[in-house]
Amino acid sequence: MNSKRVQILSVGSSVPEAVLTNKDIESFLDTSDEWITVRTGIKQRHIIPKGEDISAADLGTQAASQALKKADIEPQDVDGIVCATFTPDYFFPSTACRIQAALGCKGGFAFDISAACAGFVYALTVANNMILCGQAKTMIVVGSEIISKTLDWTDRNSCILFGDGAGAVVLQAKDDLSKGIMASHIESDGNLGDILKLPAWGDKRFMQMRGNEVFKHAVRLMSDTSARVIKQTGIGINDIDLLIPHQANIRIIRAVADSLGFPMEKIIVNLDEYGNTSSASIPIALNEAWDDGLIKEGAKVLFTCLGGGVTVGSALVYF
Numbered sequence: 042m043n044s045k046r047v048q049i050l051s052v053g054s055s056v057p058e059a060v061l062t063n064k065d066i067e068s069f070l071d072t073s074d075e076w077i078t079v080r081t082g083i084k085q086r087h088i089i090p091k092g093e094d095i096s097a098a099d100l101g102t103q104a105a106s107q108a109l110k111k112a113d114i115e116p117q118d119v120d121g122i123v124c125a126t127f128t129p130d131y132f133f134p135s136t137a138c139r140i141q142a143a144l145g146c147k148g149g150f151a152f153d154i155s156a157a158c159a160g161f162v163y164a165l166t167v168a169n170n171m172i173l174c175g176q177a178k179t180m181i182v183v184g185s186e187i188i189s190k191t192l193d194w195t196d197r198n199s200c201i202l203f204g205d206g207a208g209a210v211v212l213q214a215k216d217d218l219s220k221g222i223m224a225s226h227i228e229s230d231g232n233l234g235d236i237l238k239l240p241a242w243g244d245k246r247f248m249q250m251r252g253n254e255v256f257k258h259a260v261r262l263m264s265d266t267s268a269r270v271i272k273q274t275g276i277g278i279n280d281i282d283l284l285i286p287h288q289a290n291i292r293i294i295r296a297v298a299d300s301l302g303f304p305m306e307k308i309i310v311n312l313d314e315y316g317n318t319s320s321a322s323i324p325i326a327l328n329e330a331w332d333d334g335l336i337k338e339g340a341k342v343l344f345t346c347l348g349g350g351v352t353v354g355s356a357l358v359y360f
């Protein structure tokens with residue numbers, strides 16, 4: 042048995058300044074603020090204005106740099122960076138390598154993970170295991186997305202849902218077994234790949250989604266993996282202090298809460314302000330919860346998410 046556990050020492054986040062409200066979208070699409078609010082809970086999203094040259098690496102670097110400062114850790118002490126993104130700056134170099142250079146890290150490794158909206162929990166799980174195996178001591182996990190550039194802005198089914206942003210956490214191994222990442226579970230079902238996809242080639246290089254199907258699988262799989270990690274740690278659902286779900290749709294979040302028997306009052310929801318920022322949504326919400334004083338010493342926090350692939354992940358962290 043491992044004598045160490047991996048703790049989340051700090052978190053940072055960054056979103057573009059520019060805001061696109063539902064009302065703004067009404068001006069170019071056959072939709073309404075009311076439809077979007079009732080069906081999704083989203084009121085606005087932060088997006089990079091057309092023509093502005095801000096990349097996933099730029100936002101990711103800002104989030105990671107903030108997290109490093111909060112943890113009082115120097116870039117040269119970072120052994121590894123894992124970046125979850127489906128909107129990389131290049132096929133290569135990876136967004137993580139670009140963040141590594143921009144932060145001024147010396148040495149260590151950096152690579153990207155492609156797990157769409159489940160990317161943060163995938164990256165957290167990989168980093169946790171690498172640290173526990175002794176391959177690194179201090180790592181940064183980043184989720185960073187520039188989704189606005191991948192959308193078909195004439196498709197009202199999908200473009201209303203997303204926003205741009207980044208979040209990052211600093212992880213470190215500690216001898217204290219009473220806190221840290223207590224359990225995590227990742228899973229995928231490639232047979233469901235067609236319900237949500239973003240082709241890399243051809244003339245349809247924009248997000249394509251069968252919303253109803255994504256909705257149903259999201260509720261089922263996020264509930265199942267959450268129940269699984271809770272069971273793994275041997276605690277009860279009532280022992281969990283906060284649930285930070287992927288911010289896709291308020292109705293998905295309510296249905297997951299219902300299915301788990303978990304009260305909405307203990308769930309962090311900020312999709313009204315940011316929309317769905319994919320792999321960035323959990324760390325952005327964690328950052329806000331931390332700033333609001335909700336991540337208290339001893340807090341038991343559950344993350345859960347689902348993304349294209351389909352990919353799904355849940356992690357239970359004691360702070």
Ligand code: ACO
Pocket residue numbers: 071072073076077080081158197198201202237250252253255256259287288289290317347348349
């Ligand atoms: N404005 C107005 N009307 C719209 C809009 C819009 N933006 N979008 C769709 N409609 C219409 C449809 O055309 C349809 O009209 P019709 O009945 O005349 O055919 C009607 O509204 C109902 O459409 P549905 O697709 O049944 O609406 P639903 O209640 O399922 O909501 C939504 C659609 C919001 C996309 C929902 O299915 C959803 O959120 N699914 C999950 C998708 C998701 O979160 N994807 C993100 C990536 S994966 C993840 O993060 C978990």
